[in-house]
Amino acid sequence: MQKIAVALKGRSNSGKTETLLIFIRKLEDFGGISIGSGNSEPIGGGDVGVIIKLGKMRIGIETQGDPGTQLKERLEYMVEQKCHIIVCATRTFGQTVEDFYIACADYERIEIHQQYIYSSIDKNTEKLQNDVLERTIDLIKHACAITEVL
Numbered sequence: 001m002q003k004i005a006v007a008l009k010g011r012s013n014s015g016k017t018e019t020l021l022i023f024i025r026k027l028e029d030f031g032g033i034s035i036g037s038g039n040s041e042p043i044g045g046g047d048v049g050v051i052i053k054l055g056k057m058r059i060g061i062e063t064q065g066d067p068g069t070q071l072k073e074r075l076e077y078m079v080e081q082k083c084h085i086i087v088c089a090t091r092t093f094g095q096t097v098e099d100f101y102i103a104c105a106d107y108e109r110i111e112i113h114q115q116y117i118y119s120s121i122d123k124n125t126e127k128l129q130n131d132v133l134e135r136t137i138d139l140i141k142h143a144c145a146i147t148e149v150l
Protein backbone atom coordinates (compact mmCIF):
# COMPACT_ATOMS: atom_id res chain seq x y z
CA MET A 1 0.00 0.00 0.00
CA GLN A 2 1.27 3.43 -0.91
CA LYS A 3 2.04 5.71 2.05
CA ILE A 4 1.05 9.35 1.72
CA ALA A 5 1.59 12.46 3.80
CA VAL A 6 -0.61 15.50 3.39
CA ALA A 7 0.44 18.96 4.56
CA LEU A 8 -2.46 21.33 5.12
CA LYS A 9 -0.58 24.57 4.54
CA GLY A 10 -1.72 28.00 5.61
CA ARG A 11 -0.74 31.09 7.48
CA SER A 12 -1.37 31.56 11.19
CA ASN A 13 -5.03 31.52 12.21
CA SER A 14 -6.25 30.37 8.81
CA GLY A 15 -8.40 27.54 10.19
CA LYS A 16 -6.02 24.59 9.75
CA THR A 17 -6.53 23.20 13.25
CA GLU A 18 -10.30 23.57 13.09
CA THR A 19 -10.38 21.84 9.70
CA LEU A 20 -8.24 18.93 10.93
CA LEU A 21 -10.37 18.53 14.06
CA ILE A 22 -13.42 18.18 11.80
CA PHE A 23 -11.45 15.65 9.72
CA ILE A 24 -10.75 13.61 12.89
CA ARG A 25 -14.46 13.64 13.77
CA LYS A 26 -15.36 12.47 10.25
CA LEU A 27 -12.91 9.56 10.54
CA GLU A 28 -14.45 8.65 13.90
CA ASP A 29 -17.90 8.83 12.30
CA PHE A 30 -16.63 6.30 9.69
CA GLY A 31 -15.67 3.96 12.54
CA GLY A 32 -12.14 5.16 13.24
CA ILE A 33 -10.74 4.51 16.71
CA SER A 34 -8.13 6.76 18.34
CA ILE A 35 -4.97 4.84 19.28
CA GLY A 36 -1.35 5.67 20.00
CA SER A 37 -0.53 9.28 20.64
CA GLY A 38 -3.45 10.28 22.82
CA ASN A 39 -7.05 10.94 22.01
CA SER A 40 -8.80 13.34 19.70
CA GLU A 41 -9.81 15.82 22.39
CA PRO A 42 -8.00 19.14 21.94
CA ILE A 43 -5.02 19.64 24.23
CA GLY A 44 -2.56 22.47 24.67
CA GLY A 45 -4.26 25.44 23.03
CA GLY A 46 -6.73 23.33 21.07
CA ASP A 47 -4.15 21.31 19.14
CA VAL A 48 -4.00 17.54 19.03
CA GLY A 49 -1.80 14.74 17.72
CA VAL A 50 -3.58 11.44 17.22
CA ILE A 51 -3.34 8.15 15.37
CA ILE A 52 -6.65 6.75 14.19
CA LYS A 53 -7.12 3.13 13.19
CA LEU A 54 -9.70 2.79 10.44
CA GLY A 55 -10.03 -0.79 9.26
CA LYS A 56 -6.47 -1.93 8.54
CA MET A 57 -5.17 1.61 8.11
CA ARG A 58 -3.40 3.87 10.58
CA ILE A 59 -3.94 7.56 9.97
CA GLY A 60 -1.78 10.02 11.91
CA ILE A 61 -3.08 13.55 12.30
CA GLU A 62 -1.14 16.45 13.82
CA THR A 63 -2.84 19.83 14.13
CA GLN A 64 0.03 21.77 15.71
CA GLY A 65 1.99 23.19 12.79
CA ASP A 66 3.54 26.29 14.26
CA PRO A 67 7.28 26.99 14.19
CA GLY A 68 9.14 25.86 17.30
CA THR A 69 6.66 23.11 18.26
CA GLN A 70 8.75 20.01 17.46
CA LEU A 71 6.60 19.12 14.45
CA LYS A 72 9.40 17.01 12.95
CA GLU A 73 9.66 14.83 16.05
CA ARG A 74 5.89 14.31 16.23
CA LEU A 75 5.74 13.35 12.55
CA GLU A 76 8.70 10.99 12.99
CA TYR A 77 6.75 9.30 15.80
CA MET A 78 3.85 8.73 13.39
CA VAL A 79 6.25 7.27 10.84
CA GLU A 80 7.69 4.95 13.54
CA GLN A 81 4.13 3.88 14.40
CA LYS A 82 3.75 2.78 10.77
CA CYS A 83 0.98 5.18 9.83
CA HIS A 84 -0.19 4.60 6.26
CA ILE A 85 -1.36 8.19 6.03
CA ILE A 86 -0.13 11.28 7.84
CA VAL A 87 -2.01 14.56 7.71
CA CYS A 88 -0.58 17.63 9.40
CA ALA A 89 -0.80 21.39 9.56
CA THR A 90 2.14 23.50 8.41
CA ARG A 91 2.72 27.14 7.66
CA THR A 92 3.01 28.23 4.04
CA PHE A 93 6.84 28.17 4.07
CA GLY A 94 9.77 27.84 6.45
CA GLN A 95 10.70 25.38 9.18
CA THR A 96 7.38 23.55 9.44
CA VAL A 97 7.35 22.81 5.71
CA GLU A 98 10.97 21.62 5.90
CA ASP A 99 10.10 19.42 8.91
CA PHE A 100 7.22 17.87 6.94
CA TYR A 101 9.44 17.01 3.97
CA ILE A 102 12.26 15.61 6.15
CA ALA A 103 10.09 13.54 8.52
CA CYS A 104 7.91 12.15 5.74
CA ALA A 105 10.70 11.51 3.23
CA ASP A 106 9.53 7.94 2.52
CA TYR A 107 5.96 9.03 1.82
CA GLU A 108 4.34 10.50 -1.25
CA ARG A 109 3.97 14.09 -0.07
CA ILE A 110 1.03 16.25 -1.07
CA GLU A 111 0.27 19.86 -0.17
CA ILE A 112 -3.19 21.34 0.23
CA HIS A 113 -3.41 25.08 0.75
CA GLN A 114 -5.92 26.20 3.37
CA GLN A 115 -7.71 29.32 2.30
CA TYR A 116 -7.89 31.96 4.97
CA ILE A 117 -11.02 31.60 7.10
CA TYR A 118 -11.88 35.00 8.51
CA SER A 119 -14.14 34.08 11.42
CA SER A 120 -16.69 31.60 12.63
CA ILE A 121 -19.46 33.94 11.46
CA ASP A 122 -18.10 34.12 7.92
CA LYS A 123 -20.69 32.51 5.63
CA ASN A 124 -17.96 30.80 3.60
CA THR A 125 -16.18 29.16 6.56
CA GLU A 126 -18.04 25.84 6.41
CA LYS A 127 -17.80 25.68 2.62
CA LEU A 128 -14.04 26.36 2.69
CA GLN A 129 -13.49 23.68 5.34
CA ASN A 130 -15.64 21.18 3.47
CA ASP A 131 -13.69 21.85 0.26
CA VAL A 132 -10.40 21.11 2.05
CA LEU A 133 -11.86 18.02 3.74
CA GLU A 134 -13.23 16.67 0.46
CA ARG A 135 -9.89 17.19 -1.30
CA THR A 136 -8.05 15.45 1.54
CA ILE A 137 -10.42 12.49 1.60
CA ASP A 138 -10.34 12.20 -2.21
CA LEU A 139 -6.53 12.19 -2.17
CA ILE A 140 -6.51 9.46 0.45
CA LYS A 141 -9.05 7.35 -1.44
CA HIS A 142 -7.17 7.74 -4.70
CA ALA A 143 -3.64 7.24 -3.42
CA CYS A 144 -4.30 4.39 -1.00
CA ALA A 145 -7.43 2.70 -2.41
CA ILE A 146 -9.05 3.24 1.02
CA THR A 147 -12.16 1.25 0.12
CA GLU A 148 -10.06 -1.89 -0.37
CA VAL A 149 -8.50 -1.84 3.10
CA LEU A 150 -11.56 -1.12 5.21
